[in-house]
Amino acid sequence: GENVEQHPSTLSVQEGDSAVIKCTYSDSASNYFPWYKQELGKRPQLIIDIRSNVGEKKDQRIAVTLNKTAKHFSLHITETQPEDSAVYFCAASRAGGTSYGKLTFGQGTILTVHP
């Protein structure tokens, strides 16, 4: 089955700096890669996703890059703000058939943005 490794487990940055979180996956058939943000005691919220036919996707201060050959993808947050502080999870799945919503999650990265 799929295995997703996420690094770092904790990340501390100063407000305004950039933050990068990296994930690797093992199943070459995976082709859908969402990122979720989870605040303490709350539900995971989808912040951005990318499919394997695209190498990069950007949404305001958030971008995701995908390297299918190396089987890794990364989340980039620019101009970080204290409200970006949360746990971030990457995930992977195979789009198509019955596997689309069967996400395999990474272990999470605790991001702390210091004012």
Add this chain to the structure above:
Amino acid sequence: NAGVMQNPRHLVRRRGQEARLRCSPMKGHSHVYWYRQLPEEGLKFMVYLQKENIIDESGMPKERFSAEFPKEGPSILRIQQVVRGDSAAYFCASSPRGENSPLHFGNGTRLTVT
């Protein structure tokens, strides 16, 4: 348009009791997924259901756990004879169809077994 609704938000059970967790998908969604999150861990897939059908239950423990999504009413995740290790947050997500639909999660049910 209300999101995925889960209840109860918090559930306390003593060891050996039964826990019933409910999930109402977003309007128009017929696919439901259940995930479990142990403290300080990522979410783990449990089961994928469509109305009246279990599509994939590969993540469900073989004993004590069951799930259903009847023609009418919410999806139910049932845990019989709960043990302390069942304490976790259980999240439900729904999608309108199986493909190309990002998953949006409900607020979860936090189960505590005493």
